[in-house]
Amino acid sequence: MKKKIDEQEIYEKHYKQIYKQVKNDPYAESLGIQLTKFEAGFAEAVLKVQDHMVNAFGTVHGAVIYALADHAFSVACNAYGKTSVGLSTTIQFIEAAKPGDKIVARATEVRRNFRTGFYRIEIFHEQNLIATMEAVSYRKDHYFIELDEQD
Template sequence: MKKKIDEVNIYEKHYQQIYKHVKNDPYAQSLGIQLTTFEAGFAEAMLEVRSHMVNAYGTVHGAVLYALADHAFSAACNAYGKTSLGLSTTIQFIESAKPGDKIVARATEVKRNFRTGFYRIDILHGENLIATMEAVSYRKNHYFIEHDEND
């Protein structure tokens, strides 16, 4: 019988390598998104809304909120070094943000098994919830880091 892989141990043992991988997202970097917290099954990302990120009404574009939430989701679901891809997302926009606002996305793992992961991502301006996203990841049978059977 094959030994069950301890993914929390992989996260702890290979933290720097995994962190470097998930942080190095060219699209998120192009928007100025910063990964501020990275833990097993949890990630937080921050963005300062700039004037070119707004819609015709002067509020942050929904695509910017989505990109921030998606980056936090990606970091959280890939924290174990196993290649994980977004399978589906549903986002609800609750309030708006404006240029100069610092907004934060917090992705929390709700449940994870061998093939799927379920996440809730809250997007906040201060303590105000401005959007929320539910997301499901597909976990491939591939690790993007080198690890041995003792992990």
């Protein structure tokens, strides 16, 4: 009988390798997104809104807010070293932000199984909730880290 994989153990044992992989996101880096927290099934990312990130009305473009939320989601769903990709997302924009604002996205795992993961992402400016996103990940059979025989 095949031993059940303990993904919490994988996260703890391979934290540095997993963190290095999920932090290496050229698109997020190009926007200035910084990963500020990384835990099993949880991630927090921060972005200081620049002048060029606004729409025609002078508020943060929805695509920028989405990119921040998507990055936090990506990090959270890949925390166990198993290659996971976005399957679907739904975002709701609640309040606007402006250039100079620091916005924070927090992705929290709601539930995960062998094949899918469900996440809730909240985006804040200071204490104000400015957007929410529900996301589903597809978990591939592949681990992007080198697992030991004991894992």
